[in-house]
Amino acid sequence: APTADSDAIADTDTDATVATQDATIAASSASSKVTYIVVGGGTAGLAVATRLSENSANTVIVIEAGSDGFDNPNIANLTGPSIQALPGTSVDYNYQSLPLKYASNQIISMTRGKVLGGSSALNGALFTRPNKIDFDLWETAFGASGWNWNSISDSIKQAEQFSFTPGLTSLPPFHGKDGPISDTQRPLVGDVWSKGVIPAVVASGGKVSLDQNGGDPSGIWYAAKAMFPNSTRSYSANSYYRPNAGRKNLQVILNSTVSRIVWAKSKSKSGKAVATGVEYVNSAGKKVTISGNRVIMSGGVFGTPQVLELSGVGNPTILNPLGISTVVNLPAVGENLSEQPTTRYVASLASGITNSGLQLTLNFETPRTLLTDDEWNTAHTLLQTAPPGLSATAHKALITMFEKDAVIVEFMGFPNPANLVFLPILLHPMSRGSTHIVSTDPKAAPQFDLALMQSPFDLYILTKAAIRARRFASQSSLQPFIGPELAPGTGVQTEAQFQQFVKDSMGVAYHPLGTAAIGNVVDSNLRVQGTTNVFVADGSIFPTQSGSHPSSIIYGIGEKAATMLKAAPLSKDV
Numbered sequence: 001a002p003t004a005d006s007d008a009i010a011d012t013d014t015d016a017t018v019a020t021q022d023a024t025i026a027a028s029s030a031s032s033k034v035t036y037i038v039v040g041g042g043t044a045g046l047a048v049a050t051r052l053s054e055n056s057a058n059t060v061i062v063i064e065a066g067s068d069g070f071d072n073p074n075i076a077n078l079t080g081p082s083i084q085a086l087p088g089t090s091v092d093y094n095y096q097s098l099p100l101k102y103a104s105n106q107i108i109s110m111t112r113g114k115v116l117g118g119s120s121a122l123n124g125a126l127f128t129r130p131n132k133i134d135f136d137l138w139e140t141a142f143g144a145s146g147w148n149w150n151s152i153s154d155s156i157k158q159a160e161q162f163s164f165t166p167g168l169t170s171l172p173p174f175h176g177k178d179g180p181i182s183d184t185q186r187p188l189v190g191d192v193w194s195k196g197v198i199p200a201v202v203a204s205g206g207k208v209s210l211d212q213n214g215g216d217p218s219g220i221w222y223a224a225k226a227m228f229p230n231s232t233r234s235y236s237a238n239s240y241y242r243p244n245a246g247r248k249n250l251q252v253i254l255n256s257t258v259s260r261i262v263w264a265k266s267k268s269k270s271g272k273a274v275a276t277g278v279e280y281v282n283s284a285g286k287k288v289t290i291s292g293n294r295v296i297m298s299g300g301v302f303g304t305p306q307v308l309e310l311s312g313v314g315n316p317t318i319l320n321p322l323g324i325s326t327v328v329n330l331p332a333v334g335e336n337l338s339e340q341p342t343t344r345y346v347a348s349l350a351s352g353i354t355n356s357g358l359q360l361t362l363n364f365e366t367p368r369t370l371l372t373d374d375e376w377n378t379a380h381t382l383l384q385t386a387p388p389g390l391s392a393t394a395h396k397a398l399i400t401m402f403e404k405d406a407v408i409v410e411f412m413g414f415p416n417p418a419n420l421v422f423l424p425i426l427l428h429p430m431s432r433g434s435t436h437i438v439s440t441d442p443k444a445a446p447q448f449d450l451a452l453m454q455s456p457f458d459l460y461i462l463t464k465a466a467i468r469a470r471r472f473a474s475q476s477s478l479q480p481f482i483g484p485e486l487a488p489g490t491g492v493q494t495e496a497q498f499q500q501f502v503k504d505s506m507g508v509a510y511h512p513l514g515t516a517a518i519g520n521v522v523d524s525n526l527r528v529q530g531t532t533n534v535f536v537a538d539g540s541i542f543p544t545q546s547g548s549h550p551s552s553i554i555y556g557i558g559e560k561a562a563t564m565l566k567a568a569p570l571s572k573d574v
């Protein structure tokens with residue numbers, strides 16, 4: 001069976017095994033049996049591959065740079081210490097950002113999964129959905145026909161197997177119950193949350209929301225997490241792929257890095273580039289070429305633009321100096337990189353109080369609940385000036401979200417054993433960065449600039465969120481549970497001091513998105529512009545931040561991509 005080969009590679013990694021496997025793949029690909037080559041076995045990659053292989057007429061090969069990770073206990077275990085043990089190990093690309101020019105020159109260590117399951121193997125497993133408004137704008141503002149709240153919510157539902165919500169008497173219609181990813185919402189917490197944090201947020205003008213996934217996330221509640229009833233991680237490798245690993249038409253090649261798309265010598269009649277397959281570097285360091293009808297890029301927000309650029313799809317001014325011939329002149333590749341910046345509020349716990357467990361609370365606030373009327377006007381004025389890299393369309397969409405009062409800030413409450421931690425997250429930043437290759441080596445890290453806080457609007461809103469986090473902590477319900485404030489600390493009082501603290505304490509939500517955006521790089525069918533048969537299905541396609549934790553949406557993108565591709569005959573790839 002095909003997976004036995006991949007497992008053998010992971011286990012023994014011998015040249016002989018690798019050679020046998022590559023020969024098998026080359027033979028099957030030479031006899032035109034490979035319908036889909038999926039680049040990257042991550043969150044979306046395994047969702048799209050598994051769904052496509054439901055049709056036995058399709059042969060699907062996934063090429064993944066990492067190993068399978070199934071024997072790594074820190075992947076399965078969702079407690080804080082296990083999740084924190086993963087960054088910087090062999091399952092993490094651990095990319096380093098360029099210094100943040102507008103945030104105290106800090107460098108962000110960007111955790112990204114290099115393992116089967118991709119970043120879904122390393123993430124915090126929060127399974128949430130954004131505002132309805134955000135998604136409807138994909139269609140109405142960005143022109144992504146068929147991409148709206150109803151369609152993406154249905155696709156997420158296909159991915160989901162939701163099990164429990166205390167306080168609700170029936171399953172809300174937007175939750176799925178038959179999908180591969182198990183998620184559950186259980187208040188596995190103690191008094192700090194139920195008697196301290198939630199009442200403090202309500203006393204500060206917030207509200208309780210029993211389920212934040214129906215299109216209006218505003219309010220506070222215990223977040224749904226992608227986990228099985230036994231509280232272990234449910235993610236694309238063990239929930240999409242593993243139960244279907246026996247399919248003869250689904251093959252995963254591990255420890256192999258795709259180095260480029262291979263193109264036909266001539267373009268199509270309509271002048272588009274035609275992919276004939278991909279080249280990858282196997283675990284023995286040898287180059288192998290396989291052929292296929294369609295290539296699906298699921299390498300994630302850094303991997304997808306990297307392989308596109310290595311294949312000559314991108315901006316000639318970036319490709320030419322590296323000696324790469326331009327196949328498709330598409331300067332938008334690698335641009336529009338958007339990440340959600342964070343700051344923090346930390347107070348020590350009062351003596352004798354413990355605070356641990358699996359559950360996080362999320363409090364989502366809108367511009368109208370976060371800001372006074374005067375502050376709203378100031379923010380609205382700042383919003384009118386687009387920073388470099390923000391397209392006119394995205395700028396307009398951000399103004400619409402703000403004016404329609406879509407949630408703009410999230411306060412994530414962490415079950416930290418020693419402290420009370422709120423992480424304010426800016427959900428819809430204006431600042432845009434970019435990621436590009438600086439080497440023709442497919443294993444070299446790309447160079448990326450997150451450009452956090454380039455926009456004064458971003459700094460203004462995150463500063464207001466930092467101030468509001470202190471206000472939560474000052475409410476009477478929390479006083480029995482907390483001791484002195486540790487951050488920002490009592491030395492931070494004025495707005496200017498808070499702004500400096502925000503820049504100095506800059507962190508990220510690990511939600512980079514948008515580097516092969518729909519409308520800029522791919523069309524509504526996810527086809528890369530200027531090609532007949534290369535598609536993207538992963539977090540790169542977001543035209544702007546989702547205003548949420550993106551993994552549920554990225555599973556939805558995998559589901560939707562598979563549905564669209566199944567319905568589109570190969571003969572339409574012209």
Ligand SMILES: Cc1cc2nc3c(=O)[nH]c(=O)nc-3n(C[C@H](O)[C@H](O)[C@H](O)COP(=O)(O)OP(=O)(O)OC[C@H]3O[C@@H](n4cnc5c(N)ncnc54)[C@H](O)[C@@H]3O)c2cc1C
Nearest residue numbers: 040042043044065118119124125126258300303539549551
């Ligand atoms: C620390 C952390 C915490 C997070 N917490 C949450 C959370 O709680 N909730 C949430 O919703 N989201 C969270 N996220 C974000 C979320 O996990 C990601 O946005 C999402 O998983 C990305 O999915 P993807 O399919 O775009 O890419 P990935 O899942 O990263 O998949 C890309 C895959 O492609 C492979 N690849 C790349 N290049 C190549 C190549 N050239 N050849 C072969 N293979 C290649 C990679 O190895 C990887 O397996 C978190 C992320 C991190 C890192």
